[in-house]
Amino acid sequence: MEILESINKTNLTTLSNNVLDKNITQWNETTIFGIILFSFVLFPGAMFMQQSFPLLFQMLWTVIISSLLAMIKSILPTKFLPKKSIKGQTILITGSGSGMGRLMAIEFGKLGGRIVLWDIDEKMNLQTKGILDDLGIQSAAYQIDLSDRKQIYVLAEQVKKEVGDIDILINNAGIVSGKKIFDCQDELMEKTMAVNCNALFFTIKSFLPAMIERRRGKFLIKISKKKRNFLGHIVNVASLAGLAGINGLVDYCASKHGAVGLSEALRSELLSQGLPITVTTVCPYYVNTGMFDGVKTFTPYFFPILDPNYVVKKIIGAVLTDADELYLPRATYFLIALKGIFPTKAATAFMEYFGFNRTMNTWTGKKQ
16 A cells, blocks of 8 residues: 555546547447447456556556557447538648559548648659649648758748648658668668658757647647647558568568557657547558568468558548558558467567568668
8 A cells, every 4th residue: 555655646637538539439439339348347357456446447447448448449340430511721731742642642542631742752742732733622742851850850841931831741762772780871771760760850850849739729728638639640651671670671571660659659658648649650561562572471361462542541530530550551550469469489489470570671662
């Protein structure tokens, strides 16, 4: 009891309330059957815990409810989940000149978003803008080298002046060297880390403050409680390579692990401040966009090469439902559980069985 009494009650209660505040809307909108069944099973023990250890009970109950909501949300197809509207919101997409970036620009634009296009390839980026113009979608295109921190900060200020604050930031741009560690030049490793990981810090630092101010601003009094949950969203497109190490992708894996870690830590940081700004981490397997041309999957039933249209559809669903994480394909959830439960050698054997460490042997993708 002395140990329990020494816990900082104020901090723990605040954190617990923040978690419940973020999930209360989702709780009310999920199936009542699951919650009733779950509560019925735990009811006797829960009542005892509440009376004997109120602080510990509050902490455990918060964890249980949050876990239950996450499980229900991950099982239910997106079409059955409540969705927010992004009509009129300004969405910045990096890597918009081609691939998934271009597809996301088109699809988010069709939903009423105002699109800001960032890409290093000015010609391709203008082609994307031309497509949006033909569809009647409002957009603005900018050329940028995301490996240059100063460029990010300067262009971010320009965008704020010319377009306005960003409502949804999608860090999608990425590069891959496809080389083993001793074959990869130092400069190329540094560039991979700069684009795939470091740039996320700088885009977030550029646009997140305005999202926070809108959360805390006086004008929120005029906005319904439901719509307040739609102010501010960050999407970091990482990779399955950000969850596991893969032969031939040392620098890429390191950069994507960084993106995943950044997303998780930022989510916790915002939560601890009572700021329900959604941070969505996207971790797909290989996507057929040209970047990974030539890669071979040895278990296509479980881990197929993903169609970019399918991935973009899932990303949009994750954004509209304020999902924290999106792993594709679904077999990735099993991989995560395996790594968390079993020893490293067992997880390695699994990776070998599914052929992950041979996938890059035939890679012919875009050279950097």
